[in-house]
Amino acid sequence: xxxxxxxxxxxxxxxxxxxxPKSAGxxxxxxxxxxKGTRAVAQMLRVSQRTVERYVKDxxxxxxxxxxxxxxxEVRARWQPQIRDKAKKTAATTGGIVIDTRARLGYTAxxxxxxxxxxxxxxxxxxPHHAAKLFEAQEQGASDRELQEIAAEALKEVYFQDNGHRAxxxxxxxxxxxxxxEFDL
Numbered sequence: 813x814x815x816x817x818x819x820x821x822x823x824x825x826x827x828x829x830x831x832x833p834k835s836a837g838x839x840x841x842x843x844x845x846x847x848k849g850t851r852a853v854a855q856m857l858r859v860s861q862r863t864v865e866r867y868v869k870d871x872x873x874x875x876x877x878x879x880x881x882x883x884x885x886e887v888r889a890r891w892q893p894q895i896r897d898k899a900k901k902t903a904a905t906t907g908g909i910v911i912d913t914r915a916r917l918g919y920t921a922x923x924x925x926x927x928x929x930x931x932x933x934x935x936x937x938x939x940p941h942h943a944a945k946l947f948e949a950q951e952q953g954a955s956d957r958e959l960q961e962i963a964a965e966a967l968k969e970v971y972f973q974d975n976g977h978r979a980x981x982x983x984x985x986x987x988x989x990x991x992x993x994e995f996d997l
Contacts, residue, residue: 815990817954822995823995825896832888836872842890843890900943903940910935910938911935914990919972931991938970945962
């Protein structure tokens with residue numbers, strides 16, 4: 813499970829102007845239209861082409877829970893691409909992104925001034941360039957660990973160093989044992 817990546821996706825999905833299709837048939841028809849055929853959808857969902865065709869014709873209405881979750885995830889990933897892109901662009905240029913996390917945070921600083929890691933709950937508004945870094949990394953397939961490091965670097969700059977006004981000698985901020993992470997645009 814990709815905690816950071818999923819949270820970024822959820823933040824973008826909150827900007828959707830229309831809900832995704834509700835019924836399995838409508839969701840399947842949407843995927844067939846997006847992927848231009850039943851074969852591609854069948855391969856993606858790991859079901860037979862005939863099964864896809866039966867959903868499209870509403871001959872099957874209730875998918876088993878694991879398939880229902882896969883169908884919904886794939887629809888959400890493709891839903892309202894222009895609105896998704898616009899939300900990301902706004903966050904990366906003007907709006908920024910808010911990070912809300914409960915995690916263990918600590919930092920490395922010059923000898924004698926190292927703080928012990930401790931569990932903190934932070935809600936911090938990050939400027940647009942940090943949002944841009946997070947979304948770019950996600951689009952290039954960054955791992956959750958890499959996204960976590962980008963978020964830690966952003967928290968170092970904005971929260972711990974107050975954008976260069978304090979803690980200038982701070983070398984590294986560690987973000988570990990993440991209990992909760994949520995992004996908001």
